[in-house]
Amino acid sequence: MSSSAEPQRLHPVAMLLDLLRSIRGWFSVTSLPWLFVAFRDGIDLSSIGFLLVLIVVSVVASAVWGMLSWRATLYSIEGNSFRFRRGVLGRNERTIPLDHIQSVDIVQGVIQRIFNVVEVRIETAGGGGSGRGEADVSLPAVSRPVAAELQRSLAPRRGGTVAVAQPDAGVLTVEVPEAPQPVLIRRLSMGRLLLAGATSGQIGIVLPLIATFSQLFDDVLTPEFVMRFAQEQGWLPNSVAVAVLLAFGVLLLAWLIAIAGAVLAFAGFTLSREGDSLRIQRGLIERREVTIPINRIQAVQTVENIFRQPFGMVLVRMESAGYGANAGVSTTLFPLLARAEVESFLKAAAPEFAVSPPLQSLPRRALRRYVIRSALPALLLAALAVSLLVWRGLSELAIVPLSLVLLGGAYGWLRFKGVGWSVDRDHLVVRYRTLARTMAIAPRRRLQSRSFAQSPFQRRVGLATFSAQVGRGLNLEVVDMEATDAEDALYRLGPTSAPSQH
Amino acid sequence: MRTAPRERLDPRAKQLWRVEGAITSAFLLLPAAGATLFLSRVVEAPTYLAALPGLLWLLVAVLLVLVAPGVRWSRWRYEILETEVDLQRGVLFITRTLVPLARVQHVDTQQGPIERGMGLASVVFYTAAGPNRIPALAVQRADEVRDRIAELTRVRDEL
Numbered sequence: 253m254s255s256s257a258e259p260q261r262l263h264p265v266a267m268l269l270d271l272l273r274s275i276r277g278w279f280s281v282t283s284l285p286w287l288f289v290a291f292r293d294g295i296d297l298s299s300i301g302f303l304l305v306l307i308v309v310s311v312v313a314s315a316v317w318g319m320l321s322w323r324a325t326l327y328s329i330e331g332n333s334f335r336f337r338r339g340v341l342g343r344n345e346r347t348i349p350l351d352h353i354q355s356v357d358i359v360q361g362v363i364q365r366i367f368n369v370v371e372v373r374i375e376t377a378g379g380g381g382s383g384r385g386e387a388d389v390s391l392p393a394v395s396r397p398v399a400a401e402l403q404r405s406l407a408p409r410r411g412g413t414v415a416v417a418q419p420d421a422g423v424l425t426v427e428v429p430e431a432p433q434p435v436l437i438r439r440l441s442m443g444r445l446l447l448a449g450a451t452s453g454q455i456g457i458v459l460p461l462i463a464t465f466s467q468l469f470d471d472v473l474t475p476e477f478v479m480r481f482a483q484e485q486g487w488l489p490n491s492v493a494v495a496v497l498l499a500f501g502v503l504l505l506a507w508l509i510a511i512a513g514a515v516l517a518f519a520g521f522t523l524s525r526e527g528d529s530l531r532i533q534r535g536l537i538e539r540r541e542v543t544i545p546i547n548r549i550q551a552v553q554t555v556e557n558i559f560r561q562p563f564g565m566v567l568v569r570m571e572s573a574g575y576g577a578n579a580g581v582s583t584t585l586f587p588l589l590a591r592a593e594v595e596s597f598l599k600a601a602a603p604e605f606a607v608s609p610p611l612q613s614l615p616r617r618a619l620r621r622y623v624i625r626s627a628l629p630a631l632l633l634a635a636l637a638v639s640l641l642v643w644r645g646l647s648e649l650a651i652v653p654l655s656l657v658l659l660g661g662a663y664g665w666l667r668f669k670g671v672g673w674s675v676d677r678d679h680l681v682v683r684y685r686t687l688a689r690t691m692a693i694a695p696r697r698r699l700q701s702r703s704f705a706q707s708p709f710q711r712r713v714g715l716a717t718f719s720a721q722v723g724r725g726l727n728l729e730v731v732d733m734e735a736t737d738a739e740d741a742l743y744r745l746g747p748t749s750a751p752s753q754h
Numbered sequence: 755m756r757t758a759p760r761e762r763l764d765p766r767a768k769q770l771w772r773v774e775g776a777i778t779s780a781f782l783l784l785p786a787a788g789a790t791l792f793l794s795r796v797v798e799a800p801t802y803l804a805a806l807p808g809l810l811w812l813l814v815a816v817l818l819v820l821v822a823p824g825v826r827w828s829r830w831r832y833e834i835l836e837t838e839v840d841l842q843r844g845v846l847f848i849t850r851t852l853v854p855l856a857r858v859q860h861v862d863t864q865q866g867p868i869e870r871g872m873g874l875a876s877v878v879f880y881t882a883a884g885p886n887r888i889p890a891l892a893v894q895r896a897d898e899v900r901d902r903i904a905e906l907t908r909v910r911d912e913l
Contacts, residue, residue, distance in 0.1 A: 550882070700857050700883035705849040721883035743756075747837040747854050 259326035259337070265367045266325070266393035270318035271311070272363065278310050327391060329405055334374065336389045346389065348374070354548060354572070356403045358541035365539070369393045372402055403543060434531060437600045440521035440587060448567075448588040449514030450507070451559040453688070458506040458513075518587045523601060530601060532583070544583065548572045550698045551722045552585065552605040554594055557688040564591045570602070571726050582726075605693045607679050611672030618715055618732035619668050626664030630657045673718075673730045675741045680720055682728040694722045696745050704742045706735065718742065759833035759840040766872050767830070767890030768823045773868055775818030779811070786811035832888050834902050839879070841886065857881040858907045863896045879903055 286303065293299075317340065325338040334353070336346045357373040364370055374389040394402065440448070519536035525546075532542045554566040568585040589597055598606035634653035641649050670685025680699065683691040700721045710716055710732065718738035719729040730738070789807035793799040822845055831842040839858075841851040861879040869875060875896035877888040891899060 699854075700881035701851055701853040701886065703849050703851040705844070705847055707847045721881070723882055724884050726883075742850065742852060746852055747856060 259328040259335075260398075262322060262325055262327075262391055263367075263369045263393040263395050263398075264322065265364070265369050267315070267318040267322045268367075269363060269392050270321060271314050274314035274317065275311060278314070327389075334389070334406060348389065350406065353406055355542060355544050356406045357543065358399055358403065360539040360541075362537060364393065367393075369395055370399045370541075372399050374406065434524040434526040437523045437525055437530075438586060438597060439523075440518060444588050445515060445518055445521070446511065447563070447565070448518060449511035451557070451563065451565065451588075452510050452514045453557040453559055454510040454513055455503075455506045458509045459502070514587070518584075521587055523586060525601065530585075532585075542583065544570070544572060546602055546604075549602055549605070551692050551694040551726060551728075552598065552602060553690050553692045554589075554591075555688050555690045556591070560588075561689065565589065566591055566594060568594065568597070571723050604695050607676075607681065607693060609674040609676055609679070609681055611674050611681065611683055612737070614668060614671050614730075614732055615715070615734050617713060619665065621709075621715070621732050622668035623661045623664035626667065627657050627660040630660035671730060673733070673741075675744055677744075680728060680741070680745055682720075682730055684729075692722075692726075692728050694720065694728060698722055699745055702742050702745055704738050710735075720745065758842050759831040761832050763827060763830050763832075763888075763890045764874060764892045764895065765827070766874060766892075768827045770868060770872055770874060770890050771823035771826060772819050775815075775823065779815035779818055782811055782814060830889075834899065834906065836906070839886070839903065841888070851886070853879070853881060853886055855903065855906045858903060861900045861903045861907070863893075863900045865893075877903070 290299075320340045321338065324340050327334070327336045329335075329350075332350050334348045334350060336348070338344050354375045357375065359371045359373060360369075361371065370393075372391040372394050374391075391402075516536050518534055520539075521534040522532070524531045524533075526543070528547065529543050529545045532540075532544070534540055549570045549572055551571045553569045553571065555569060556566045560566065565588055567587055568589055569582055570585045571582050585601065586597065595606050595608045630653075634657050637653035638650045641647060641653075667685050670683065670689050672681075672683035672691075674681040678696050680694050680696065681691065682694075683689065700723070702720045703718070705717045705719070706715075714735045715732045716735040716738040717729065717731045718733050718741050719727055721727050733741075786807045790804055793807070794801070794804035825845050826843070829842065829844055829848060831840075833840045837855055839853045839855065841849075841853070843849055843851075859880045859882065861877065863875045864878055865875045869890065873893055874890050875893045877891060877896050877899045878885050880886075888896075888899065
């Protein structure tokens with residue numbers, strides 16, 4: 253019954269979802285003009301009546317449309333492809349070869365949760381010669397068992413083990429390959445979840461938002477007002493204390509929001525292995541379920557942001573392949589692990605990536621180039637700022653832009669220290685730092701191309717830049733390696749059957 | 755470093771790049787002239803300052819049209835090896851790139867309007883990480899290169 257040639261309809265809840273989506277659409281399009289008119293002309297009874305009629309009509313129309321589109325939406329698995337048909341007025345039919353299915357994701361929003369249905373998202377990749385990625389298919393409402401069945405029969409496969417019909421004792425039975433039992437690899441504990449939130453670094457994103465909001469308060473709570481109030485009350489004797497307290501409060505708020513964000517996204521994070529695929533389940537309010545075939549993983553990255561580094565904790569990310577014009581995707585493989593746990597974790601999840609070779613650092617003479625590269629933009633800006641300040645007669649303030657140059661230089665030094673690389677028979681490992689320190693592991697057979705580049709300055713001092721493209725948007729680069737090492741990496745990471753000497 | 759790849763681009767590549775450089779320069783003329791006008795009329799800066807954007811433009815135009823195409827052509831090399839495509843390019847930064855044929859998803863030949871006028875074409879081959887380009891080959895040569903890459907790609911080795 254899994255290779256259902258009979259076209260199937262979605263769960264009827266799809267109608268409701270469609271209706272809600274239409275209403276939301278109508279609302280967002282029409283509410284502003286209405287509010288505008290209401291504010292300008294005032295509200296009278298006839299306009300409210302007209303509005304009500306309009307709302308009823310559009311809801312009924314949307315409901316009818318939702319029903320028609322539910323009736324028109326059909327999907328089936330026929331032979332080696334998934335077919336999806338929809339469209340009330342026009343007909344839209346899509347056929348996706350099962351081989352091209354990249355992942356089958358299950359997502360459960362709030363409404364789907366109420367009715368105990370799920371959304372199935374089928375992500376595809378235009379492989380072969382077409383180069384154009386096919387668009388994704390989304391089945392907005394499917395019952396749990398049907399979704400599981402779909403995920404099993406659509407699960408991206410390598411060889412393509414297709415169910416075969418055989419006559420057996422007069423009865424036509426269909427051999428369905430046993431669904432592999434999912435094996436739990438790791439579950440995120442409560443303590444780790446909170447730690448992940450506390451050290452997520454999202455605070456940097458939340459903070460500006462809060463700052464923007466506090467601008468609004470500034471208009472109401474002017475400093476003079478606050479100060480007077482505070483002094484009248486006899487506490488907070490000076491403005492410094494107010495400022496410090498306020499800043500502290502804002503920081504704390506941002507931090508709590510960041511923690512809440514991480515809890516929402518990563519609560520119950522569970523990674524399991526199911527045959528040749530990895531399955532990730534996560535989320536507090538919206539449960540997300542993603543299945544990714546292991547052989548689509550191009551690279552694994554461990555990211556230590558500056559808050560996690562003192563704890564020796566990392567986030568593990570995987571980059572999966574893009575095809576043609578499709579960008580690859582970066583997925584969190586596990587939100588928080590101790591650095592020492594990473595290798596054994598990868599051994600269980602994606603053994604191809606479970607290596608931790610000793611990393612080489614850069615030659616000493618590259619340090620100068622790193623420092624200059626980082627300090628130079630700051631230096632140019634500082635020169636401009638200092639001349640402006642001197643011109644304005646504020647030369648004692650020149651210390652500020654000048655210290656920025658020092659900061660730039662220090663950043664360059666940190667980046668230099670952060671770089672590490674290793675090339676062995678089957679892997680390229682590159683560690684680099686922007687603010688977070690990231691280590692990327694890519695097997696040789698996943699490298700799409702390798703490059704060796706030299707600027708005239710590099711040529712003079714015998715350094716070079718080695719880079720390897722792993723996927724669209726993921727380029728592993730080591731700047732200012734020893735030129736001989738870079739050249740060695742260029743050829744060592746090629747196909748083994750390459751002629752050794754040309 | 756192993757010896758540079760053997761094949762060169764078509765010599766007409768230089769003319770092609772000169773034309774392209776001239777077109778780019780023409781577009782850059784507008785902001786440069788605008789800046790000069792702004793400096794002389796609105797700010798009323800001294801003439802030597804006002805002329806600066808114009809001079810800068812002249813320098814860029816000379817580089818783009820007269821200097822870069824020749825250097826670029828003499829650096830550009832390519833070769834289709836048994837298992838990889840070997841590319842070398844660059845004017846100041848010289849880059850050597852190796853693309854395993856087993857990673858190539860598909861190959862195109864492409865022609866822009868100017869290339870078509872000159873009987874040139876580019877070979878573009880795609881990996882999962884994006885396109886790689888061998889520009890400015892004679893049309894017939896481009897077809898040969900494309901077919902050669904396609905043929906070698908078909909013999910995929912998953913090593």
